[in-house]
Amino acid sequence: MGLLDQIAEGVINGDDEQVAQLTQQVIEQNRPPKQILDVGLIAGMNIVGQRFKAHEIFLPDVLLAAKAMYAGMDLLKPLLIAQGIPSVGRVVIGTVRGDLHDIGKNLVGIMLKGAGFDVIDLGRDVAPEEMVRAAKEQDAAVIGMSALLTTTMPAMGEVVQLLKQEKLDGKIKTIVGGAPVSKDFAHGIGADAYGFDAANAVDRVRQLVGA
Amino acid sequence: MTETFTFSPDEVKPTRETVFENQGIPPGITVSGPVDSICEQALAMLARTAAPAGITGEISAAEFEQVYQGEGRNDPNTPVGGIFERADHLALFTVTIGERPAEEIARLFDENEFALASMLDAAASAAADNAAKLAERRYGDVLRGDGWGAPDGGVLRYSPGYCGWHVSGQRKLFDYLGPEEIGVTLTNRFLMQPLKSVSGIIIAAHRDVHKFAASFPFCRECETRECRERIRALFAE
Numbered sequence: 001m002g003l004l005d006q007i008a009e010g011v012i013n014g015d016d017e018q019v020a021q022l023t024q025q026v027i028e029q030n031r032p033p034k035q036i037l038d039v040g041l042i043a044g045m046n047i048v049g050q051r052f053k054a055h056e057i058f059l060p061d062v063l064l065a066a067k068a069m070y071a072g073m074d075l076l077k078p079l080l081i082a083q084g085i086p087s088v089g090r091v092v093i094g095t096v097r098g099d100l101h102d103i104g105k106n107l108v109g110i111m112l113k114g115a116g117f118d119v120i121d122l123g124r125d126v127a128p129e130e131m132v133r134a135a136k137e138q139d140a141a142v143i144g145m146s147a148l149l150t151t152t153m154p155a156m157g158e159v160v161q162l163l164k165q166e167k168l169d170g171k172i173k174t175i176v177g178g179a180p181v182s183k184d185f186a187h188g189i190g191a192d193a194y195g196f197d198a199a200n201a202v203d204r205v206r207q208l209v210g211a
Numbered sequence: 212m213t214e215t216f217t218f219s220p221d222e223v224k225p226t227r228e229t230v231f232e233n234q235g236i237p238p239g240i241t242v243s244g245p246v247d248s249i250c251e252q253a254l255a256m257l258a259r260t261a262a263p264a265g266i267t268g269e270i271s272a273a274e275f276e277q278v279y280q281g282e283g284r285n286d287p288n289t290p291v292g293g294i295f296e297r298a299d300h301l302a303l304f305t306v307t308i309g310e311r312p313a314e315e316i317a318r319l320f321d322e323n324e325f326a327l328a329s330m331l332d333a334a335a336s337a338a339a340d341n342a343a344k345l346a347e348r349r350y351g352d353v354l355r356g357d358g359w360g361a362p363d364g365g366v367l368r369y370s371p372g373y374c375g376w377h378v379s380g381q382r383k384l385f386d387y388l389g390p391e392e393i394g395v396t397l398t399n400r401f402l403m404q405p406l407k408s409v410s411g412i413i414i415a416a417h418r419d420v421h422k423f424a425a426s427f428p429f430c431r432e433c434e435t436r437e438c439r440e441r442i443r444a445l446f447a448e
Contacts, residue, residue: 014245014326058234058235058236058240058242058246059234059235059236059329060234060236060242060245060246060249060250060326060329060330061243061246061326063325063326063329064245064246064249064325064326066325067323067324067325067326070323071323097400098398098399098400098402099400099402100398100402100404100406101406103316103329103332106320106325106328107325107329110325149372149378149400149401149402150372150378151378151379151400151401152400182432
């Protein structure tokens with residue numbers, strides 16, 4: 001098994017020390033950073049995602065794998081930036097105005113990063129105007145919104161409307177999710193996608209950016 | 212009259228099975244060694260950081276009717292609307308496990324300890340539910356100590372945000388009960404802080420009063436169907 005395969009294996013097993021050590025090793029061998037990312041780290045996370053969707057593993061296993069991936073990414077990121085290698089896409093995420101529940105949003109962010117996206121996490125209780133402003137400033141392709149309360153869900157529609165008003169709805173896509181959010185609700189407010197869980201959200205964002 | 216009380220972290224400690232279930236792991240699954248170890252760590256952390264406390268306040272049916280109307284956003288027909296008028300006793304309640312578990316969860320996420328953070332979150336949610344169960348039991352025990360309930364009395368709790376009781380109902384509940392006394396406050400979007408808190412009404416009535424069919428419009432969207440289990444438990448006692 002090659003070193004990149006071993007990195008992927010380390011991610012799958014959630015072995016952050018092994019991933020960090022091997023990533024450092026291949027960096028010192030001058031392997032292209034993009035290759036290390038795609039064939040090692042992301043390849044490992046892709047298998048983790050497939051196993052999760054097949055119910056062979058569960059959320060804690062995915063999160064252990066994500067930690068291992070981050071251990072490699074911490075070493076790789078400065079090289080990717082230095083070489084001007086773009087991410088799969090940039091996504092602004094946040095829990096909507098009035099809502100302080102951020103676990104779901106955090107999990108989506110972790111899994112998006114695991115899939116190679118550049119994630120700007122605005123935190124919780126984020127006003128619609130702030131979501132749109134951040135997406136514009138960061139040149140994000142997607143805004144991801146999370147809500148756990150029916151009373152805060154309308155803020156998602158406000159973001160969609162703001163994008164329309166600024167004629168950005170074709171350029172910046174939107175995805176919504178959270179316990180009370182449904183596909184019908186997403187369709188009703190004009191969001192581009194709905195993610196029923198973190199893994200599904202990653203798939204939908206991939207589709208939105210054509211990755 | 213309101214009453215405040217505390218529980219020990221051990222009293223609200225959830226079972227491993229409940230924590231795993233909250234993590235989406237079905238019953239009977241053998242988890243990996245690392246996941247098993249993370250669950251143990253999360254439960255130990257919860258025991259160190261949780262400070263469970265509660266407050267109850269008895270309320271008449273007429274007063275509760277005002278509280279229950281809230282901001283006028285409830286579903287037209289709700290189970291509680293048909294139950295509370297036939298209650299023998301009613302008490303508003305709020306319980307919390309305190310702010311520190313949430314602070315730990317945030318810290319762990321910041322340190323990339325995602326699995327432990329998520330497991331602690333699942334454990335903390337279950338602990339808050341357990342605190343609500345204990346408050347319900349405690350109120351029932353007080354009533355039974357005063358001679359109420361034998362042989363067919365049943366005590367169950369209901370919360371805003373569920374079963375057609377709109378979450379905006381929190382406002383009047385808080386105005387009446389004053390759970391700020393145990394450190395729980397309400398945001399302008401009706402969200403309790405600390406997040407791991409539960410509020411609602413405890414209804415003591417003949418157990419038949421608690422029976423209702425899960426055929427309300429909102430029942431179709433309910434994923435837990437927890438009411439079925441709770442009503443069944445009343446009749447198993």
